Amino acid sequence: MSLPNHFEVVGRDGEARTGLLTAPHGVVRTPAFMPVGTQGAMKGLQWCEIRDAGADIVLGNTYHLMLRPGAERIAELGGLQRFTTWDGPMLTDSGGFQVMSLAQLRKVKEHGVTFRSHIDGTAIELTPERAIEVQRLLGSDIAMQLDECVRLPAEHGDIERAMQLSLRWAERSKRAFEGAPAGHMLFGIIQGGDDPELRRASARALAGIGFHGYAIGGLAVGEPQAVMLAIIEETVPSMPTDRPRYLMGVGTPDDLVGAVARGIDMFDCVMPTRNGRHGMAFTRFGQINLRNARHADDPRPLDEESSWPATRGYSRAYLHHLVRSGETLGAMLLSGINVAYYQSLMQGMRAAIADGTFQQFRERTLEGWSRGDLAAR
Incomplete structure (x- = not known):
């Protein structure tokens, strides 16, 4: 069953489009780039500077914030916006990227992922249900389903297994999101590596489940830019036209322009502050x-x-x-x-x-x- 739509496309030029995404903490103008405040902070910058620069929305990370200072503590302190003083919309990554990037510290099973904390080695279980619970405690405007991201290049069998697991986790994430406050959103994540058919299948399946928005995950993880752009071209036609499209973890200015030309609405990347x-x-x-x-x-x-x-x-x-x-x-x-x-x-x-x-x-x-x-x- 589809979820309510909070996105309006207000202009198109070819495949490129501009729109307005209405969130509990404000309106996001798209195409939008989300500066990344992984641990509830923008490295080297105050939140007022992020707003002055023109950002409507920022990103925080479920995995890092659940470890430190803890989602329950942030909830007791009034949620992530009040905790950080950022008063605009915020999207939280589910922690799925850490499933890949912290491969030496985790085990992936049907039920979820078991991590060894990179801080103190404590064993932590992250399931689709817990990922949604943490994001609701944080109070983010947009939550992401838990998914498994595979670093490229990878064997076809590994890519398909992770894509199918991510779809099953998407269904569980949506059930766990039921009862969220009005206006808050949940995005599904399309996986499938560099295989166009798997990408299309993932996109169609997620559209059938029904989300507020749809993200393309698992790109900019080792493949050339030409492959990334080709996968976007193959995937976008299978994504709902009336919902926001988010390309996760991308990227360079050239990446952004190329992806907008292919119909993408939202981006995030650590590159501006890291570089x-x-x-x-x-x-x-x-x-x-x-x-x-x-x-x-x-x-x-x-x-x-x-x-x-x-x-x-x-x-x-x-x-x-x-x-x-x-x-x-x-x-x-x-x-x-x-x-x-x-x-x-x-x-x-x-x-x-x-x-x-x-x-x-x-x-x-x-x-x-x-x-x-x-x-x-």
Whole structure:
């Protein structure tokens, strides 16, 4: 049985689309990029900076938060939004990615997953029912079903087994979600690795179960970008047209533009803050490595036309100095610069889709990245 729909598509340009997703804590404009606050914190940034950068929604992680400080404790403190002071919508990942990334610490069975905590080695069981319980305790606007993600490349048999298990867990997750407060949402997760037929079968089966939205999981886990984009093209036609489509764990600005062109509405990735901590800046001129010695005497800002104060206010020479000196301020500034650029990119795509000029926007953006920042001298 289908669940109520909180998503409205308000504009299309080819396969690209823009819409509004209404959640208990606010409205999310799509295409949307969700900055990742895995443990209830955005590394190097305050929550007000995330909002100022233009983000409508952020992501938290069930696995990490259930370990520390604990879902029950967060619930007693008023839920994840009150706990963190983020007052907008929040999506929580079910912990399924950790089924893959912490492979040496877990065992997968029909009932669920048994983890060894990476913190103290305590044995923890995560079932579809417990994953939903934890997310309801956290109070997130959007919960995700528990799934099993397989790192690529993988044997066909392993991919199909994980896909079928994820479908059975999807049914259990939906039953466990019954009785959730009005307006809160549950997304199903399409699996199937790099096999188009398995992806289509997973998408059709999840649509038959019925969810508020649908995610494509298990990509950007080792396969080339061309494979990822091909799988999106094969999968999207089997996804409901009236529900949000979420590509999990992706990715680079180029990934985002390519996926939006193929009909994706939502994204998340740690890349903006992680790369910022390593001296990398995302700009309309492409990715810039501030560790490079060529920036040492460069008085220019990263982009004098940017609306983000740090992007247009600090010189490349100063940012280079901060990065090479290991100053915390460097990581903070670059993380903010990157989050702001990602949000600017999403806003640009939303406006272009609404205007019917998405292809021109895409070509102009790709040209800027390929020209590079040296051409801006």
